[in-house]
Amino acid sequence: MNMLGVVQARFPAPEFDNYKVPLIQLENIVADVTPWRILLLTLFLVVGAVLFYKYRSRKGMLFLSLAGLTLFGFVLKSCPCPVGMFQNIAEGVANGTYVPLGILLLFTLPLVCALFYGRVFCGGACPLGALQELLHWHTLTIPLALDRVLRLIPILLLLLCSACAACGLGFPLCYLEPYLPIFVLNFATPLAILSAVFIVVGLFVSRPFCRFVCPYGALLRFCTLFAVKKPVITVKECVNCKLCEQGCPNGAVLPPEPDTSTATRRKGSRRLSTLVACIPLALFLGGLLGYFAAPAMSSMHRDVRLLRDVETKQQTLEVEAFEAQGSSLNELKARAVHAQNKTLVCMTLCGMLFGACAMAELIAESRRRREENSYSIDASLCFCCGRCYAACPLERKEKTHEK
Amino acid sequence: MTLRELLKVMTGALLATPFLQLFRKKEETGYYWQIDPDKCIQCGKCETECVLPRSAVKCVHQYASCGYCLFCSGYYQDKRIEFNTAGENLRCPTDAIVRTYVEDPYFEYKIDEEKCIGCGKCVKGCASFGNGSLFLQVRRHLCKDCNECRIAKVCPSGAFTRVPADKPYIFRHPPEVKS
Numbered sequence: 001m002n003m004l005g006v007v008q009a010r011f012p013a014p015e016f017d018n019y020k021v022p023l024i025q026l027e028n029i030v031a032d033v034t035p036w037r038i039l040l041l042t043l044f045l046v047v048g049a050v051l052f053y054k055y056r057s058r059k060g061m062l063f064l065s066l067a068g069l070t071l072f073g074f075v076l077k078s079c080p081c082p083v084g085m086f087q088n089i090a091e092g093v094a095n096g097t098y099v100p101l102g103i104l105l106l107f108t109l110p111l112v113c114a115l116f117y118g119r120v121f122c123g124g125a126c127p128l129g130a131l132q133e134l135l136h137w138h139t140l141t142i143p144l145a146l147d148r149v150l151r152l153i154p155i156l157l158l159l160l161c162s163a164c165a166a167c168g169l170g171f172p173l174c175y176l177e178p179y180l181p182i183f184v185l186n187f188a189t190p191l192a193i194l195s196a197v198f199i200v201v202g203l204f205v206s207r208p209f210c211r212f213v214c215p216y217g218a219l220l221r222f223c224t225l226f227a228v229k230k231p232v233i234t235v236k237e238c239v240n241c242k243l244c245e246q247g248c249p250n251g252a253v254l255p256p257e258p259d260t261s262t263a264t265r266r267k268g269s270r271r272l273s274t275l276v277a278c279i280p281l282a283l284f285l286g287g288l289l290g291y292f293a294a295p296a297m298s299s300m301h302r303d304v305r306l307l308r309d310v311e312t313k314q315q316t317l318e319v320e321a322f323e324a325q326g327s328s329l330n331e332l333k334a335r336a337v338h339a340q341n342k343t344l345v346c347m348t349l350c351g352m353l354f355g356a357c358a359m360a361e362l363i364a365e366s367r368r369r370r371e372e373n374s375y376s377i378d379a380s381l382c383f384c385c386g387r388c389y390a391a392c393p394l395e396r397k398e399k400t401h402e403k
Numbered sequence: 404m405t406l407r408e409l410l411k412v413m414t415g416a417l418l419a420t421p422f423l424q425l426f427r428k429k430e431e432t433g434y435y436w437q438i439d440p441d442k443c444i445q446c447g448k449c450e451t452e453c454v455l456p457r458s459a460v461k462c463v464h465q466y467a468s469c470g471y472c473l474f475c476s477g478y479y480q481d482k483r484i485e486f487n488t489a490g491e492n493l494r495c496p497t498d499a500i501v502r503t504y505v506e507d508p509y510f511e512y513k514i515d516e517e518k519c520i521g522c523g524k525c526v527k528g529c530a531s532f533g534n535g536s537l538f539l540q541v542r543r544h545l546c547k548d549c550n551e552c553r554i555a556k557v558c559p560s561g562a563f564t565r566v567p568a569d570k571p572y573i574f575r576h577p578p579e580v581k582s
């Protein structure tokens with residue numbers, strides 16, 4: 001039996017008298033919406049920056065994010081979105097394959113915007129962010145220490161997902177996206193469980209995906225460190241009413257810190273030198289972990305699995321297809337070995353990089369100097385939602401004056 | 404702050420590196436998913452694994468290679484009791500194949516995509532005893548263009564490939580679409 005069923009004329013096409021053989025029923029080429037997405041994204045970023053910095057408008061940002069949700073989430077095809085595109089890029093760079101210009105642009109535009117204006121993308125154009133903004137009810141504050149630890153998860157995911165994509169293990173982030181069922185309107189169980197968990201958590205914790213999962217958020221955070229323009233709350237003399245700090249559900253508003261005494265300073269600098277001394281250790285440990293995790297990862301690779309099944313003579317569908325296609329075993333072996341080696345290198349690198357990132361985070365945290373007598377915003381954690389602007393009494397007074 | 408400047412320049416350079424790809428020769432890859440019908444073994448995963456409630460993969464009929472058989476092996480079960488169109492004799496679980504008389508002894512088979520669930524049973528039947536003019540394909544107007552197609556991830560034959568926007572369909576045999 002010919003299992004693959006390659007076209008073969010067992011029965012010659014009949015000759016009809018008055019019947020015209022129809023053409024394949026295919027919708028004429030579906031329009032490519034990518035140029036529209038790029039155009040709209042640019043527009044959203046510009047409008048977002050203007051609304052957030054010039055008009056300082058909470059309502060404006062809310063409307064913008066709603067528009068972003070409808071347009072990017074439902075009207076235009078929502079996939080692939082900038083949040084997961086780093087995987088395409090990692091894959092393309094690692095394998096030397098072509099990455100379409102559309103993907104490159106959609107991926108870089110929000111980051112470039114972050115280099116100038118911070119995370120305007122998160123506040124205005126990201127459908128996932130908008131959804132979380134909508135599905136938030138009552139803010140529970142997360143203890144600062146826990147928050148700082150959890151903040152490392154996006155970095156870890158960024159590195160892990162890039163490593164997976166580079167080694168041909170697929171795009172794991174796409175399986176972690178909890179709001180997918182809402183965008184594809186499929187509420188079948190395996191997909192919907194993660195979704196339900198995130199939605200319930202999101203009712204009490206603001207933007208759980210953005211803060212503790214989103215790897216693109218980690219990239220945006222990094223770019224925001226160098227932002228030309230950063231959000232500032234205090235327009236005039238801050239009266240230290242604390243309202244903005246309470247208003248921000250994302251823990252991005254930092255309270256003022258009175259000038260610290262020399263004793264604490266010295267303690268700080270000692271801590272800094274310990275941290276710097278620990279960098280090699282962190283690199284080594286991270287690399288080691290990655291190295292030992294690699295075999296488990298590569299055993300999930302398609303070719304490695306297939307080779308194992310072929311060698312142990314298991315009757316899986318994969319083996320069936322492999323035999324039917326008549327591919328050569330030696331080629332498969334070569335591919336499997338290549339995949340294993342690649343995973344080893346990528347995972348070791350990934351582990352080392354994570355060690356470096358974790359240390360960098362700690363060092364940055366211990367070096368940060370806050371404002372002395374006014375509240376300030378940590379731009380890299382700010383999602384540009386404008387809640388704090390709306391909360392500040394001075395700002396409100398100013399706005400009513402203008403009117 | 405010099406360290407900051409340095410990091411900034413490095414970030415900018417890093418953001419620019421992927422664009423070096425554009426200088427490479429453009430290959431035939433894009434980000435739309437298609438099935439290579441010559442690799443597919445009709446395992447049935449296309450029906451169940453798609454993220455959509457009803458799979459974006461449907462059976463497509465390439466009429467030009469069809470034999471218009473009276474006893475179509477994609478239409479009838481192998482173990483049919485008799486050749487009549489009662490449900491238990493037919494392969495398609497959702498009755499999505501519409502059979503119309505053309506002229507003696509030929510019949511036309513048309514896939515009703517509203518009903519087709521992409522299970523591939525008819526494709527398998529057609530491939531094993533017929534001309535193989537039926538094949539499964541990702542229908543572009545239904546597909547969400549997932550960054551990673553869930554079916555591609557589990558497809559046992561590795562039949563899923565990415566195609567560029569200007570060549571959005573893969574056909575089974577000689578392409579003969581109207582534009």
Ligand code: SF4
Pocket residue numbers: 083121122123126127128129130209210211214215216217
């Ligand atoms: S952090 Fe949130 S809003 Fe920003 S890109 Fe990620 S999911 Fe979108």
Ligand code: SF4
Pocket residue numbers: 231247248249250251252253377381382383384385386387388389
């Ligand atoms: S805009 Fe203000 S309230 Fe919103 S995340 Fe940024 S700092 Fe927090």
Ligand code: SF4
Pocket residue numbers: 438442443444445446447448449523539554557558559560561562563
């Ligand atoms: S999953 Fe792959 S082998 Fe199975 S029916 Fe779909 S394309 Fe064919």
Ligand code: SF4
Pocket residue numbers: 436452453454455458459460541545546547548549551552553554555
């Ligand atoms: S890309 Fe997504 S929508 Fe399209 S066939 Fe694959 S799983 Fe289904």
